[in-house]
Amino acid sequence: MEPDLPPGQRLQRGWPVTHYGPVPKFRPERWDFRVFGATADGEKHSWTHEEFSALPYTTVVADLHCVTKFSMLGAEWGGVLARDVLALAPPAPNATHVMVWAEYGFSSNLRMDDFLSERTIFATHKGGELLTAEHGFPLRLVVPHLYAWKGPKWVRGIEYMTADRRGFWEERGYHNIGDPWREQRYSYQEEPGDGPEL
Ligand SMILES: Nc1nc2c(c(=O)[nH]1)N[C@H]1C(S)=C(S)[C@@H](COP(=O)(O)O)O[C@H]1N2
Ligand SMILES: [Mo]
Numbered sequence: 001m002e003p004d005l006p007p008g009q010r011l012q013r014g015w016p017v018t019h020y021g022p023v024p025k026f027r028p029e030r031w032d033f034r035v036f037g038a039t040a041d042g043e044k045h046s047w048t049h050e051e052f053s054a055l056p057y058t059t060v061v062a063d064l065h066c067v068t069k070f071s072m073l074g075a076e077w078g079g080v081l082a083r084d085v086l087a088l089a090p091p092a093p094n095a096t097h098v099m100v101w102a103e104y105g106f107s108s109n110l111r112m113d114d115f116l117s118e119r120t121i122f123a124t125h126k127g128g129e130l131l132t133a134e135h136g137f138p139l140r141l142v143v144p145h146l147y148a149w150k151g152p153k154w155v156r157g158i159e160y161m162t163a164d165r166r167g168f169w170e171e172r173g174y175h176n177i178g179d180p181w182r183e184q185r186y187s188y189q190e191e192p193g194d195g196p197e198l
Contacts, residue, residue: 004063004073005065006071006183007183008069008183009065009070011071011073017134018066018068018148019153020106021104021106022104023133023154024104024154026137028138031049031138032047032048032049032157033046033047033049033052034046034101034156034157035085035158035160036157036158036159036160037091037095037099037159037161038160039089039091039092040092040093042092045089049138052080052139055088056084057080058081058121059076060119060123061074061075061076062119062121062144063144064142064148065147065148066147066148066149067149067178067180076126077126077142078121078123078124079121079123079139080121081118081122082115082121082141083118083120085122091160092160095160095162096111096112096161096164097109097160097161097163098112098115098158099158099161100115100141100152100155100157100167101155101156102152103156105168106168107152107167107168108149108151108167109164109165109166109170109176110143110146110150111164114143114145114150114177115158117144117145119145120144121141122139122140122141123142124137124139135153136152136153137154139156140153140155145180146177146178147178147180150178163196164176164195164196165196166195166196166198170195171198173187173188174186174187175187175195176194176195176196177190177195
């Protein structure tokens with residue numbers, strides 16, 4: 001068994017492309033990043049692509065674990081830390097969860113602590129180069145400590161929530177939390193308190 005791999009995962013050579021639906025076309029003039037829902041000031045916030053690109057740049061080295069059992073190790077992601085986004089557009093004190101929204105209505109829900117992990121990053125780059133369209137250009141979320149579906153490609157915004165709600169895959173049979181080290185793959189494995197009723 002590979003020492004770095006969570007239980008049940010195997011190492012994948014290369015970097016496959018995995019997602020549901022078509023790859024969206026990027027139109028810079030129409031693109032924005034929105035922060036809405038339970039914000040501290042009750043207002044919606046948004047950044048144009050130019051504004052978002054000017055936010056502080058950080059890199060994080062992270063593995064990617066797909067719930068279909070393959071893992072890619074050691075990619076260097078560059079972009080804006082989720083906690084830096086949150087500091088610029090903070091949530092209300094009673095916000096407990098974040099819904100991450102992507103093109104075509106794809107979404108994934110995270111607990112605030114997972115979102116605020118020091119390694120959760122809105123990536124614009126991989127391996128020092130701009131993301132390719134297939135891997136999420138211009139922006140994708142990477143949550144290194146959770147299964148990869150928790151990191152939407154083609155992200156367009158976040159919604160602060162005062163109660164948990166299921167995202168796209170979490171409504172369709174996948175675990176609400178998705179910790180690969182605990183093999184939280186499917187919603188039938190959830191224990192009381194892991195997520196909202198299905
Ligand atoms: N918008 C969107 N993002 C998504 C998905 C998707 O279907 N739609 N699939 C997720 C899943 S299941 C995985 S394994 C990773 C794959 O990322 P990669 O194609 O860069 O390897 O993207 C995640 N992000
Ligand atoms: Mo996946």
